[in-house]
Amino acid sequence: MSRTTFPAHNLYETLGVSRSASTVEIRKAYRELCLTNHPDKAGSTSTATARFVKIKEAYEILGNPDARRQHDDHASSDARGSSHRHDDTRDRASAQALIRKRILKYTLPLLEYRQTKVADNLRILKEDKVAILDIIEAFGLMGDDVGHKLWNGLFIQIETAMTMATREFTHVNDRLADIAKGHIRTTDEGLPKTLARIEGMVAIMQCAALALVELTHLLEEERFTYEDVMEQMRRQLGIWANPGNSVHFF
Numbered sequence: 001m002s003r004t005t006f007p008a009h010n011l012y013e014t015l016g017v018s019r020s021a022s023t024v025e026i027r028k029a030y031r032e033l034c035l036t037n038h039p040d041k042a043g044s045t046s047t048a049t050a051r052f053v054k055i056k057e058a059y060e061i062l063g064n065p066d067a068r069r070q071h072d073d074h075a076s077s078d079a080r081g082s083s084h085r086h087d088d089t090r091d092r093a094s095a096q097a098l099i100r101k102r103i104l105k106y107t108l109p110l111l112e113y114r115q116t117k118v119a120d121n122l123r124i125l126k127e128d129k130v131a132i133l134d135i136i137e138a139f140g141l142m143g144d145d146v147g148h149k150l151w152n153g154l155f156i157q158i159e160t161a162m163t164m165a166t167r168e169f170t171h172v173n174d175r176l177a178d179i180a181k182g183h184i185r186t187t188d189e190g191l192p193k194t195l196a197r198i199e200g201m202v203a204i205m206q207c208a209a210l211a212l213v214e215l216t217h218l219l220e221e222e223r224f225t226y227e228d229v230m231e232q233m234r235r236q237l238g239i240w241a242n243p244g245n246s247v248h249f250f
Contacts, residue, residue: 006071011058019072023063030059112176114195118169121202122162128209129158135216136233139226154234157241162205168198201243208240 012019015029033055035041042048061067133155172195215233218224 006061006074007054007057009054011062011071014054014058015062017062023065026059026062030055030063114199115169115173115176118195118198118202119173121206122166122169125162125202125205125209128213129155129162132209132212132216139216139219150234151237154237154241158237161201161241161243165198165201165205168194172198204243205240208236208243211236212240 012021015026015033017026017029021029034052037048037052037055039049039052042052061071136151172191175191212233215229215236218229219226
């Protein structure tokens with residue numbers, strides 16, 4: 001009768017014989033083990049009993065040529081399957097190592113360069129904000145209490161927008177540092193998108209800041225009224241404060 005299952009442990013090791021042992025050698029090994037491991041000799045403890053059961057089971061299989069052949073075929077099949085699993089694991093590990101190598105060689109330096117540019121641009125924007133506010137105050141554009149609140153409100157919104165961009169940028173910076181240290185095996189798929197969104201927002205802020213600087217020069221030209229210039233300045237400040245409303249981000 002064919003068996004479909006076999007013990008997971010090595011039956012040859014249980015009997016103390018090699019896989020090439022003959023039926024005679026297996027029978028001899030079994031008899032010798034019985035002399036020392038039979039419950040009558042080794043005692044009736046649970047450990048001794050379990051040991052003898054394993055020895056008896058091993059002999060019942062290996063001492064029967066048909067059962068032994070089925071066991072050996074089953075063991076070889078398991079070994080091949082285990083080998084394939086190990087190969088798959090090694091292949092996945094090799095693929096991950098290759099991906100990480102390429103990330104460190106190509107992707108990471110590019111992201112770090114873009115990260116550095118964003119950091120520089122955010123720093124310049126903070127300086128521009130202070131300079132533009134000084135110019136507005138120097139020209140007395142704040143006006144009455146209502147006008148003062150309007151201008152201050154716009155600059156508060158700008159500060160909020162820049163704080164949000166800086167916070168997202170800090171997150172990107174931390175993730176890149178983790179990748180460089182090997183704490184993260186692959187790049188976060190959302191990381192390049194996040195950095196691109198920050199870059200886009202900062203670029204819009206820069207354009208608004210540049211427009212504001214150019215508008216302050218118009219204050220000295222008589223052909224433009226303060227009202228016209230201030231209206232344009234408020235519009236650019238609004239763009240600076242809400243860069244996400246000026247372009248569609250994915």
